[in-house]
Amino acid sequence: MKQHLMVIQKSNNKNKSQSLRNLILCLLTSLCATYYILVSTQLLATPKQILQHLNNHHKLSSLSQEHHYPIPTTIDHVVFGIASSGDSWPKRKQYTKLWWNNTTMKGCVFVDKMPIQNDNDSSSLPPLCVSEDTSRFKYTYRGPGGLRSAIRGARVVKETVALNHSGVRWYVFGDDDTIFFPENLVKTLSKYDDRLWYYIGSNSESYKQNKFFGFDMAYGGGGFAISASLAKVLAKVFDECIERYPHVYGSDGRVSSCVAELGIALTHEPGFHQVDMRKNAFGLLASHPLTPLVSLHHPDIIDPIFPNISTRAKSLEHLFEAVKVDSQRILQQTVCYHKRFSWTISLSWGYAVQVYQNPMLLTDVLRVQETFGHWSYTKGDVLSTLYTFNTRGSHREPCKRPTIFYLQDLSYGNGSTIISNYNKYYQNCSYDDASPRRLEMIKVVSNKLELDIKQLQSPRRHCCDVLNSSASDMIEIGIRECKDDELIYMH
Template sequence: MSSSVSPPPSPFPSTGTSLIITLSKALLISGVVFFLGIVLVPNIRNCPSDFASDVVSKSNLPAAGAGTVIAPDNDSSDPAAKVVVGEGEEDDPNGPTRLKHLIFGLVGSESAWHHRRPYVEAWWRPNETRGRLLLDAEPTGDLLPWSPLSPPYRVSENVTRVVEETGHVDRRVARMVHGIREIVREAGEGVRWVVMGDDDTVLMVDNLVDLVAGYDHTKHYYIGGHSEFVLSNYWFSFNQAFGGAGFLLSFPLAKALSDTIMDCLKRYSFLISADKTTMSCVADLGVNISPHRGFHQLDMRGDISGFLSYHPNVPLMSLHHFDMADPIFPFVDRAEAARRIMKPARLDQTRMMQQVICYHRPLNWSFSLSWGYSAQIYERRMPRSYLQKPIETFLTWGESTSPPFWMFDVRPRSGDPCEAPHFFFLRNVKKLAPKNEILTTYYRSWKRGLGPCLADGNRSADQISRIQVISPAKRRLQVCDHFYWRT
């Protein structure tokens, strides 16, 4: 996948010149739009009986427009401003957890924020999300005046004083861990959870709210994810939340940690990892990690589409290391990739990258959908156990001479036309108001470069240029079993 900032000419066919593909019984090419309707097996777990259909088509439906962004009324560049959202509203302490009950603490650097700003602005919601960006220095140059679409910032407290008082060996670690105390001090009324993360991470805030809504916020919880790379967990800890992917602290735990943070930094002054230090401080308070597979540190390099296209069926919480991997969409830069992945997320985060596997019996095709990101066609019916394994398109984070590399099963790239998928990536998303549905459109980005699969009379999918999926706008996971075509 290209990492060039200037996108090359689009490989996607124009509407006027592209072929209109139709599936008929004889597989003839005509101008008729085809649909592949889903027939759902009623005894499949989590399979809703009222799920109308996912649709694969070649129709000329209009492209989705950009989302609307509301800028805050206040000056978000004022570092002394109190971080309060929804002030004046009555808050039932026993009521359901909502976004206003979360405060976000993002630790970043002034030098990196110049190019990382679009990653955070893609998911930050002015006047809705509450929190701070903690910078290591006052912003300069093109960061001024401060963007109203960015989180309000403040410069981290005197790190030199923290290091002198604790004797810590690493200024960077001391600053990052001490940042938890700085965010807790600004929490204001009604905060139930503290979310800590980095400035190169995309967060799914609705999914975070849904996640913590299932916990008792009055108790002590430390929620986060492990690294995907085995050695990262070995080098640091299998019991820590990797902070780049984000982690959550219930407010009582965050407050207890804040009150003891200086003593803990002194106790672990020899550690050169902020995440391991945080884990150690939390463990000393009697709390261990509650792991969740939706947090993604993304300790991998290169083309990570093979991982993201086969995401496990758990809600996506975060995507870290946007600077280290290739852009997750072909032919766009990282900033545009962050904006694009948030377009479907604005409509339904519960589905984001959820893998759906379907079959089209007349053609013996298998479909794998990573909702809101990509779709694949296999020219043969493949077992679910095979399709659930990510394709190893990505490289290891650090030098490792022999496996195991990953905390999950993988399969290698294949040159077999029956095993290698046709890849399509999200380009458009649109809400279909009359039926309360969501239309996502995935375009072929490159030719597979292989012949057709000849097993069992299968047919080539080379002529398919795009896939459209219509999903009901309901907050639930979807499972399908078979595809059938209809005209």
């Protein structure tokens, strides 16, 4: 028995010794291979460099695409496919003019027929492409608002890929009344590796719309992005796929269904906005999520976003004056407190400032004010009154609501400093010296925002301070990064 145990022990020792030799050999092989790589690239292969190389190799899979591409993603890597029609394009092209740049952008506006009124402004607009015939496809949806053109709109995905542009990383799709913010779009997409399969967008703001059409679908009016690797495969199977969905209402539902058949789920990005609401969208814009603004939709359905500017197009042009100065900060909400008067100040950069006469908790300020009307409503329909974000009502008495200041103009200060001025929107309300209604203007000082990958993946709200001012009818606010342990509250 003892002899038998000794044989087993010797065998175990032999196995351990062999395992140790194998491990050492494996390590030496890896180190030698690494040494060869470093020497062949004319680098000095110090032990520290070898370990660093191994560590970098281990981390490669987790790096953002900014690191594994020699050139970061730019607008030149994006191709747009815009769904329109010969009848609607002459009226809606004014919205595309706001963001399109023929020098740097690629893509096409797909129409069923060439517009009759096609004036000479092609230099500031994307080219027009006539869609292929879709009469061979069935359309069986019989609900309200259903249009056969939804099939043609869905096939914009396939036909945009067929344009065969080179160097494409992303395909982006929207409607002719979708307003994109290109710099922010590129920044948002730069978080993702386009060599993987991604379908990126957002839902409707209306709970009822999502319940009816789906929570797992990117709504086409808000726009959505498909990585080039996925789009090329999707285009190959698209016609076969949509044959199975003749009963679906819209184009975006068909795209979503075919992406799902490829096994890919929606990646939600809250910067895409369907804007399924009516009239005054102020509450939504003034409480934008902590993410770059990527798109807005339905400009013809909502009121002009600046109430002192009469037309929708001119109102949006005014917003783009701020976008051109600091696109990445546009609509980003910053909250601070005026200690002397206990005012709460909510700043939506490039758009509006609200001053509340009383101190408010940050979580209450961040809730979206219901200034807008429901997308669709019938008496007793509770679902129509629900949204996909936290909301709060406005005070019934207008004079007890916050004082609002809208963007007036912008200018550059020293270096990268930006000065934006906001003028009071007048209301017929009485007030005393402790009321923010005595103010006529708010001056905001900030630095141009440059979001890196870390900030995009793990965003943090900026802080602001009320600065000293000798003027009785004006206050000055400075925006800055918050300190590590800084809390946003009334001290």
